[in-house]
Amino acid sequence: MGEAMSVQSFAEAGLERVPEKYVQPERSRPSIGGDGRRIPVVDLFFFDPARSGEVREALKRACREWGAFQVVNHGVPVDVIDRVVAAGEAFFGRTAAERRRFSCDPNSVASEGYGSRLLSADDAVLDWRDYFNHHTLPLARRNPSRWPDLAGYRAAVAAYADAAAALARKLLGILSECVGLAPSFLESAIGRLHQNVTVSYYPPCPQPELALGLQPHSDMGALTLLLQDDVPGLQVLRDGNWVLVAPLAGAIVVLLADQTEIITNGEYRSGVHRAVVNADRPRISVAAFHDPAKSAEISPAAPLLSGGSPPRYRPVRYGDYVSSWYGQGPDGRRLLDALLL
Template sequence: MAAAIAAVTPEKEEELVRVQVLAESKISKLPERYIQPPSTRPTPSSTSRSPSSIPVVDLCDPQSDWQIDQACLQWGAFRIINHGVSVDDIKNIALGFFRDTPLEVKMRYKCPDVGFASEGYGSLMVANSEVVSDWRDYFDHHTLPMSRRKVENWPEFPSNYRKIMAEYSENMKKLAQRLLSIISKNLGLKSSYIEEVIGDVHQNIVFNYYPPCPQPDLVLGLQAHSDMGAVSLLVENDVCGLEFLKDGEWVLAHPLPDAITVILADQTEILSNGRYKSAIHRALVNAKLSRLSIATFYDPPKSTTIAPAFELINSPNSHPQYRGVTYGDFVSNWYGDGPDGKRTLDALRIFSK
């Protein structure tokens, strides 16, 4: 059972470090730091599109490569089924950490600081006090390369937690490589192109926990943003909350059992010279139910320079749409400014005269 939670008032909000603590205190009014400005709050129109609009690709379908190409062109995101990865164990240990672990035990794994994807148990995404806080707790695991993997930073409960995490990391690496190979070929590049550019992949696996919120219409679990790296792979429980921005409207992506959501990230948009777009997405919260998502980020090392593929700009009619950037600089700018759509990527765009 989780540890007893003391009553929390808005006046004590500065003492709070975890959203779950705040949610379980049964407050009726939110602290100001979580309240979104009216322009970014969830809107009723976000459910206007059919959930079937989100592309679903069966990886056993002979047409799956073409379907992925169309999804990358039109959405920058899609769901895959028959992907060969078991997701039940990883969801179970994630829920166990947040729901069944006493707070004082969870705090043994707290992040040492905020920003730059610090490993461990945290709440704040960025240190910038001007950025509205998300209604979310998380646990960030540094899984690849092996030089970053320090299993002593991961929980020991249940006894197979670390084994499950290591196996899931390897399976998701193989799946990401398979998808990036397809994406490379669809762009007219050799199948290993994106993988070779990325090099020694940096993989983080993040458990996101969105507790019930007393005023869900005023907050976001995760603010609108595109991911920074190459590709992200997302697993969810059965609670709605993931939205994508499509043609100026927010589209709610209803969970699909055992599916994995593939989200193109900013470095793939740069590499493709804008042919494929990274997907702007956000997370809503619920008044009664908690939501879980598990995000696997597949990113380049900080020292890697990303630029449009030469083969895609080497013609009289093709020009680079983005300046090259060192990935570490891109990440620093993203965290420094906080999430806001594609602000960091947009700063790299080259506008024709």
């Protein structure tokens, strides 16, 4: 990725107008404030068995109604969260030349490293963000020598990756139970868990009313855990309105993704979300994506099907789903809805 493709370079150059490739069509331009509602905040009580019934009910409701929620008392240490966010801030605080040392392959989607352009379609409107994508699970994919060699950076990313994976597995177990499946069902259906940790940097934007940090989409995998800094920007779609996810210190945002909706036959919904930008302050987020292997065959769970509850989605090979997502670009739930029977 050359420096001309770096959104941060535009902000640092003091541009007064958003380049044309980043201007959203009128119908897609953001409303900055949201509609005043809040997504659910679920207290996990550090997985205390005495509170398990209460937690299951709260999670079930959030998964069915929103597909997105924040969790507190989740067991991921605060210092682990603080260190990975600080690591992202440190990397994006380096010079352009230092950042470019870790550029990802611009011709390969979801490649590891530093980049800006995520989609393969040449005519796509681009997002106002830069990112660093780390391959973290399975461990055979994890090679910290490809990550920035700043003091503490590699250890911070690895520690957060491990803590996020442990939390994701616990949540998948509870979410399985919430729809009457065995605790291991969702993770078994997903297969060997693949995890990427992506640090996103949203620079100040001279015309935030014209651009988006991330265009509306639902995540394609199974479960995403997202950290926010103290700058608002994440929005979740509910009933046709965008709801701002207010940053909550120590909380982790959980976004259900498309394969979980398929496996639960629509009992849960994947969360459509986007990121808006602002003119004054940069924003950092850290997303831990938990996905199936590309070879996994995903279909509605057989125990949830019956004569009165037929399958709502066609089976799909996850690798094919990923290729379609990157080829066509984000568009709400378009890819998922294309699988409806």
